[in-house]
Amino acid sequence: MTPTRRSLVILGATGSVGGTLLQLVSDQPDLHSVLGLAANRQVAAMRKLCHRHHPRYAALADRAAARQLRRELRRDGLTIEVLEGSEGLQQLAAHDDADTVLAAIVGLAGLESTLAAARAGKRILLANKETLVAAGELFMQAVAQGKAELLPVDSEHNAILQCLPPDSHGGELAASVRRLLLTASGGPTLRLPMDALAQVGPKFACTHPNWSMGRKVSVDSATMMNKGLELIEACWLFNMPEHQVEVVVHPQSIVHSMVEYIDGSVLAQLACPDMRVPLAAALNWPHRQASGAAFLDLTTVGSLDFEPPSLERFPCLALARAVARDSGGGAAALNAANEVAVAAFLNGDIAFTHIASVAEAGLGAATREAPESIPALLELDRRARALAQRAVASHTAHAVAV
Numbered sequence: 262m263t264p265t266r267r268s269l270v271i272l273g274a275t276g277s278v279g280g281t282l283l284q285l286v287s288d289q290p291d292l293h294s295v296l297g298l299a300a301n302r303q304v305a306a307m308r309k310l311c312h313r314h315h316p317r318y319a320a321l322a323d324r325a326a327a328r329q330l331r332r333e334l335r336r337d338g339l340t341i342e343v344l345e346g347s348e349g350l351q352q353l354a355a356h357d358d359a360d361t362v363l364a365a366i367v368g369l370a371g372l373e374s375t376l377a378a379a380r381a382g383k384r385i386l387l388a389n390k391e392t393l394v395a396a397g398e399l400f401m402q403a404v405a406q407g408k409a410e411l412l413p414v415d416s417e418h419n420a421i422l423q424c425l426p427p428d429s430h431g432g433e434l435a436a437s438v439r440r441l442l443l444t445a446s447g448g449p450t451l452r453l454p455m456d457a458l459a460q461v462g463p464k465f466a467c468t469h470p471n472w473s474m475g476r477k478v479s480v481d482s483a484t485m486m487n488k489g490l491e492l493i494e495a496c497w498l499f500n501m502p503e504h505q506v507e508v509v510v511h512p513q514s515i516v517h518s519m520v521e522y523i524d525g526s527v528l529a530q531l532a533c534p535d536m537r538v539p540l541a542a543a544l545n546w547p548h549r550q551a552s553g554a555a556f557l558d559l560t561t562v563g564s565l566d567f568e569p570p571s572l573e574r575f576p577c578l579a580l581a582r583a584v585a586r587d588s589g590g591g592a593a594a595l596n597a598a599n600e601v602a603v604a605a606f607l608n609g610d611i612a613f614t615h616i617a618s619v620a621e622a623g624l625g626a627a628t629r630e631a632p633e634s635i636p637a638l639l640e641l642d643r644r645a646r647a648l649a650q651r652a653v654a655s656h657t658a659h660a661v662a663v
């Protein structure tokens with residue numbers, strides 16, 4: 262069957278996931294069209310994308326950057342309407358002429374535009390995991406009320422989507438499923454001696470053995486907070502309790518995740534580690550299109566290894582599992598504090614091994630109940646970030662003192 266032609270809005274167009282989707286779209290220009298591109302403040306990168314893809318709209322969250330982009334596009338003779346600020350992104354995400362929105366802004370900064378797409382009933386290709394982790398219930402309510410369709414593009418959740426019965430995504434999961442098995446590569450630190458972890462710097466942490474990704478998610482992969490966030494995300498996406506989501510370390514990143522059924526069958530999705538595969542699957546779901554990714558030759562892969570994750574090496578995974586277990590504000594607080602911790606690490610302010618304690622410090626802001634509104638969520642997020650900043654400062658002060 263032929264895939265439906267999609268009119269796309271790409272939130273996070275200048276990033277790694279956004280760029281990969283644009284590559285897919287330009288490889289098959291007759292299949293889909295680009296209505297709008299959105300990012301934060303990278304004017305030169307956005308201008309280049311505008312020349313290549315000729316969207317009707319471009320949006321930048323940073324207003325000064327948006328004004329500069331508008332001037333430059335006018336000078337270039339391109340008639341592209343430039344929207345600005347958070348409301349510009351929301352307007353684009355909810356545009357009547359868009360049917361599919363890629364949510365690929367990094368961090369909670371993606372919350373409002375992704376929510377706008379959900380409320381407007383779009384088909385959402387979800388990469389931005391922080392929104393679902395922090396605002397799980399509120400976001401899923403918006404998806405249900407807006408009658409939006411949620412399709413995960415994170416390779417793990419996309420693999421699970423592919424292994425589940427066709428009618429079960431985003432809603433009631435068949436009672437026949439025993440466990441979801443999320444695979445984790447273990448990232449660049451998997452085999453490092455424990456006493457070398459404190460010396461891990463941003464460059465090493467961002468050099469993932471199998472994937473090329475943005476810096477934040479690369480650091481999250483190195484600490485395995487990424488897998489923790491994905492665990493929480495899986496609970497929301499597939500309506501599963503935390504104890505039915507397992508994490509398995511699989512260093513080759515060939516098996517992208519698995520579904521275990523109650524009869525003992527385990528269904529896995531395998532592919533070369535290339536984001537074009539889950540993006541193509543989500544874009545056309547339930548149909549298929551060529552992705553351009555290399556085909557998998559298992560005879561050259563040789564062996565596929567699996568092992569349990571070490572919580573001593575990856576304390577962030579334990580933190581995420583703990584907050585996934587309760588239904589309060591822990592996930593939002595952990596997510597916020599982790600964003601602060603990763604930014605501080607990338608800035609050289611704290612050591613790699615401090616990330617977990619800074620993230621944990623944010624849990625002091627967690628409320629017993631999950632926030633019931635977006636303003637309440639944003640207030641919780643603000644308090645968790647303040648606590649995490651304090652923890653960063655105490656590590657920095659200690660580093661200066663010793």
Ligand code: NDP
Nearest residue numbers: 273275276277278300301302303322366367370388474475
């Ligand atoms: P990148 O860092 O490569 O790109 C981030 C994008 O978000 C950029 O377009 C950036 O714009 C935009 N952005 C950042 N802050 C804002 C803001 N305040 N307002 C609007 N736009 C903003 O990230 P990735 O593509 O790696 O990851 C994006 C999301 O997808 C993350 O949540 C990540 O966890 C998830 N993900 C990533 C995968 C990957 O392979 N990279 C795989 C699966 C999930 P600008 O360039 O202007 O700053």
